[in-house]
Amino acid sequence: MWHRYRRIVETLQAILITGLPFVRINGQSALRFDIAELKLYFFGSVIWMNEFYLILLAILFFMLFITAVTAVFGRVWCGWLCPQTVFLDLSDSIARRLPFLGRTFSRYTALLFFSALVSLTILWYFVPPAEAMLRLFRAPVITVFFLVQWVLIYAELAFLGRRFCTSICPYAMMQNALFDKDTLVIEYDRSRENECMQCDDCVLACPVGIDIKEGLSSKCIACAECIDACAVVTEKRGMKPFPGYRGNLLRPKSFWLGGMTVAAGLILAAMIYSRPAVSFQIYRDPEIMPEGINRYSWSLYNNTSQPRKLELLSEDGFVVIGETILELEPFSFSKGKVLVRSEGGKGSVLFKLLGDKVEIEKSVGFL
Numbered sequence: 001m002w003h004r005y006r007r008i009v010e011t012l013q014a015i016l017i018t019g020l021p022f023v024r025i026n027g028q029s030a031l032r033f034d035i036a037e038l039k040l041y042f043f044g045s046v047i048w049m050n051e052f053y054l055i056l057l058a059i060l061f062f063m064l065f066i067t068a069v070t071a072v073f074g075r076v077w078c079g080w081l082c083p084q085t086v087f088l089d090l091s092d093s094i095a096r097r098l099p100f101l102g103r104t105f106s107r108y109t110a111l112l113f114f115s116a117l118v119s120l121t122i123l124w125y126f127v128p129p130a131e132a133m134l135r136l137f138r139a140p141v142i143t144v145f146f147l148v149q150w151v152l153i154y155a156e157l158a159f160l161g162r163r164f165c166t167s168i169c170p171y172a173m174m175q176n177a178l179f180d181k182d183t184l185v186i187e188y189d190r191s192r193e194n195e196c197m198q199c200d201d202c203v204l205a206c207p208v209g210i211d212i213k214e215g216l217s218s219k220c221i222a223c224a225e226c227i228d229a230c231a232v233v234t235e236k237r238g239m240k241p242f243p244g245y246r247g248n249l250l251r252p253k254s255f256w257l258g259g260m261t262v263a264a265g266l267i268l269a270a271m272i273y274s275r276p277a278v279s280f281q282i283y284r285d286p287e288i289m290p291e292g293i294n295r296y297s298w299s300l301y302n303n304t305s306q307p308r309k310l311e312l313l314s315e316d317g318f319v320v321i322g323e324t325i326l327e328l329e330p331f332s333f334s335k336g337k338v339l340v341r342s343e344g345g346k347g348s349v350l351f352k353l354l355g356d357k358v359e360i361e362k363s364v365g366f367l
């Protein structure tokens, strides 16, 4: 039973992660990091790397999310969602369906294909899929990125496999600290130990080689294969399987941890989507200039999917010299310099940036 549910969840998860780079919102990938311009396309908006407060909040949200999910649902990620588990499970089931090719050969061949797919999928989170496929084996950087990842992922999946989960994975090590007595785990029912047939089918089914009868193990990835194996034996005798899920999901900790995670997510979303359409920064360059003239550097960030045409002006008493009509592509960044000449103005210049639904003022010192 759990095996079938797990396959459905694993397949949906694989489709979601592989398909997400193909989803476009406001003309850009739903989720993609643009290395060249150091910006993250985030579900119809854009986050710039200099927006540290958003990145810190996103990290806080992620940490809270991991803590809440692990404290309540235990190792559900490991057994049901982790790409490592998904691809090892899928390659094992392909190998089972192709016995004429030999289990080992078909498993390694399937893993070769899955590793290439994972490497491509990671690439698509940095380069739009159509562009990545067009430039694969033509652009050296993209080709090396793809091939190096492919080899590393294949080596990890084929030769480390489940040992990665039990000995290297940092998330697996962190989980023990987040568990409490009510966390959802798969446990052997000791109260019925005398009825157990000691057939060891549960041990044979376990992908990490645990004997669930010996009690909880930090190596358990909560895949529920032992429950299904035991159910085959016990159902014939009209009994419940001996291993089973145990835990208390509806406890105060679940609600306050879940509440904090939802609140952090809502605050993050509100901060991303309530930013001004255009972010404008301008500061005076320290270089010594002729008397009555200062030089200023400006930078502009278009946070929307609309192209922008803006005008940079100064208040009476100062004249801006240089390019004052500034054009921005959707989700783009631009920077430049202007000179400002005093025509009676003193102390500070009030810059004005005007455009469609944009009116920003910044006061900067003038020497």
Ligand code: SF4
Pocket (backbone or CB within 6 Å): 186, 205, 206, 207, 208, 209, 210, 211, 212, 219, 220, 221, 222, 223, 224, 225, 226, 227
């Ligand atoms: S003990 Fe059961 S749930 Fe844990 S890894 Fe083994 S088969 Fe999966």
Ligand code: SF4
Pocket (backbone or CB within 6 Å): 196, 197, 198, 199, 200, 201, 202, 203, 213, 229, 230, 231, 233, 241, 242, 243
């Ligand atoms: S599969 Fe079930 S009956 Fe057989 S040894 Fe394991 S727990 Fe006991």
